[in-house]
Amino acid sequence: MSETDTTDTRAAIEGENPEEIADIDPEEDSDVERAAREIPPGRPLRVDDLRMEFGGLTAVDGAGFAIEEGSLTGLIGPNGAGKSTTFDCITGVHRPTGGSVKLHNEEITGLQPHEIAARGLVRTFQITRELQEMTVLENMLLAPRGQQGEALWRAVLPGVRRSVQAQERELRERAWETLEFFEIDHLAEEYAGNLSGGQRKLLEMARALLTDPEVVLLDEPLAGVNPTLERKLLERIDELREQGYTFLLVEHDMDVIMENCERVIVMHQGRVLADDAPAAIRENEQVIDAYLGANV
Numbered sequence: 001m002s003e004t005d006t007t008d009t010r011a012a013i014e015g016e017n018p019e020e021i022a023d024i025d026p027e028e029d030s031d032v033e034r035a036a037r038e039i040p041p042g043r044p045l046r047v048d049d050l051r052m053e054f055g056g057l058t059a060v061d062g063a064g065f066a067i068e069e070g071s072l073t074g075l076i077g078p079n080g081a082g083k084s085t086t087f088d089c090i091t092g093v094h095r096p097t098g099g100s101v102k103l104h105n106e107e108i109t110g111l112q113p114h115e116i117a118a119r120g121l122v123r124t125f126q127i128t129r130e131l132q133e134m135t136v137l138e139n140m141l142l143a144p145r146g147q148q149g150e151a152l153w154r155a156v157l158p159g160v161r162r163s164v165q166a167q168e169r170e171l172r173e174r175a176w177e178t179l180e181f182f183e184i185d186h187l188a189e190e191y192a193g194n195l196s197g198g199q200r201k202l203l204e205m206a207r208a209l210l211t212d213p214e215v216v217l218l219d220e221p222l223a224g225v226n227p228t229l230e231r232k233l234l235e236r237i238d239e240l241r242e243q244g245y246t247f248l249l250v251e252h253d254m255d256v257i258m259e260n261c262e263r264v265i266v267m268h269q270g271r272v273l274a275d276d277a278p279a280a281i282r283e284n285e286q287v288i289d290a291y292l293g294a295n296v
């Protein structure tokens with residue numbers, strides 16, 4: 001392998017051109033290439049050559065990117081570009097038909113959503129009709145998966161009961177702390193269905209964070225949120241980033257993306273068209289042609 005090849009491989013790994021990663025044949029790897037493809041410690045989430053086909057339709061067509069720890073990265077693209085399907089493949093809602101998703105270098109491709117959540121990657125979910133009939137606090141207590149308390153039989157075993165009770169207590173404390181963090185603790189006894197659109201978005205975020213994730217995928221968290229709550233939500237995201245949480249955000253509001261994300265990934269027809277800082281994205285001719293046009 002020539003020095004130029006090595007440089008190109010490293011450039012691809014550093015995220016300068018993630019699409020190049022798909023061109024590397026794993027069978028042909030040297031030790032140097034294999035070592036270089038390990039996720040650097042600062043990149044908890046990595047997607048390589050991701051594909052998702054529904055019958056004859058290719059929704060995701062070899063998408064690849066890596067996300068920096070503690071970052072807020074935007075994922076944008078025109079309708080049907082494959083953003084939601086990419087989220088669904090990362091979080092285990094769909095089993096991708098090709099490619100790989102790694103969390104801290106661990107292969108999580110094709111795992112169930114609760115298995116992925118247990119490893120530290122979650123997404124926000126809309127509060128369903130069923131959850132709307134529960135209080136905010138009940139919504140919080142239902143959120144974490146894989147808690148010992150879920151396995152009821154454990155509670156009847158001697159010795160385990162105490163640990164279940166301790167875990168329940170801890171969960172309640174954490175639920176209250178999280179509600180306070182999002183300033184919706186005063187709504188704890190309110191039915192989720194009575195919350196405003198913005199308050200519901202805060203609850204969705206609070207629920208996701210209760211599992212203590214490292215990486216959080218946000219699917220349009222600001223849709224229908226008034227400017228005051230929008231500011232509050234973005235401030236909370238900033239604080240959480242300082243604590244090391246990592247966010248990947250799908251959002252149609254281009255101002256929010258451009259003003260708050262340090263990096264923007266643009267998808268088009270199932271592929272990554274561009275992956276750069278907002279200022280560079282604004283000026284990228286391909287992006288303007290494919291998507292932004294009059295939006296910037």
Ligand SMILES: Nc1ncnc2c1ncn2[C@@H]1O[C@H](COP(=O)(O)OP(=O)(O)OP(=O)(O)O)[C@@H](O)[C@H]1O
Nearest residue numbers: 054057058059077078079080081082083084085086
């Ligand atoms: N379950 C499914 N079965 C069949 N086709 C699907 C399915 N989910 C998505 N698609 C198709 O895959 C393509 C990508 O859709 P996707 O929802 O991922 O795009 P998107 O970028 O999130 O779009 P939007 O911004 O409109 O939400 C679309 O053509 C869509 O119709």
